[in-house]
Amino acid sequence: MALIDTARPDAARSDTTLGNRIRAARTCRGLSLGELATTAGVSKSLVSQIERGIAAPSIDTVRRIASALHVPVFSLFMEEPGNGMIVRRGERRIVRYPGSAATREILSPTLRGRMVLVWVTFPPGEDGREPVRHVGEETVVVLRGTLEVHLGQERVVLHLGDSMSFDSEVPHTFRNPTTEETEILTAIAPPNL
Structure with missing residues (x-):
């Protein structure tokens, strides 16, 4: 599976759960299989096949489907918690991407809001993933260490306490250029990883 929800280590169960969420989002929007596919x-x-849990899609395919459904990619991999306002430290949902050792902890209690707050930990030397772009805007704050941000053709280095806001439709990626762990807090509006 392309995106790993660490709360769901069983791959077969994850594939079925992903399929069920895609089917639920599709039927909720009144789309047929053919309409979603097109x-x-x-x-x-x-x-x-994805909806039935017999095919594990690539992250690109999941992104296309999420875009067609107008939902954030990561929402297809996670269960919504209750309607509470609090997320306890031990109850955070964790997202990891293949090819990236960074850990993303979802701090927001729901993915249905106007934004999502994510605590990201980059191990030393982490190059991140391929540049991504998505609708909306993003603000990052460095909580520990140093963060190198590649935004389009621009490269910016942020240190402890620095922050940066940008249009997330511009291709961007994050990198930890140091031998120390880096932690950031990022707000993404609308929710999208």
Whole structure:
């Protein structure tokens, strides 16, 4: 599976859960399999296989489907907690991307709000992932260490206490250029990882 929800180590269960969430989002929006497939630019049979948990899609395919459903990618991998306002430290949902050793802890109690707050830990030398872009804006604050931000063709280095806001439609990636762990807090609006 392309995106790993560490709360769900069983891959088969994760594939089924992902499929169930895609099906729920699709039917909630009144879309047929064919309509979703056409909008996402994938085959109808692939969407059907994903929904039934017999195909594990690439992250690119999941992004296309999420975009067609108008939902954040990570919402397809996580259960919504109750409608509470508090997320205890031990109850944070954790997201990891393949090819990245960074850990993303979701601090927001719901993914249905206008923004999501994420605590990201980058191990020493972490190069991050390929540049991403998504609708909205993002603000990052360095809580510990040093963060190198690549935003389009620009490179910015942030240190402890520094912050930066940017249009997240510009391709961006984060990197820890040091031998120490780096931690950041990022607010993303609308929710999208």
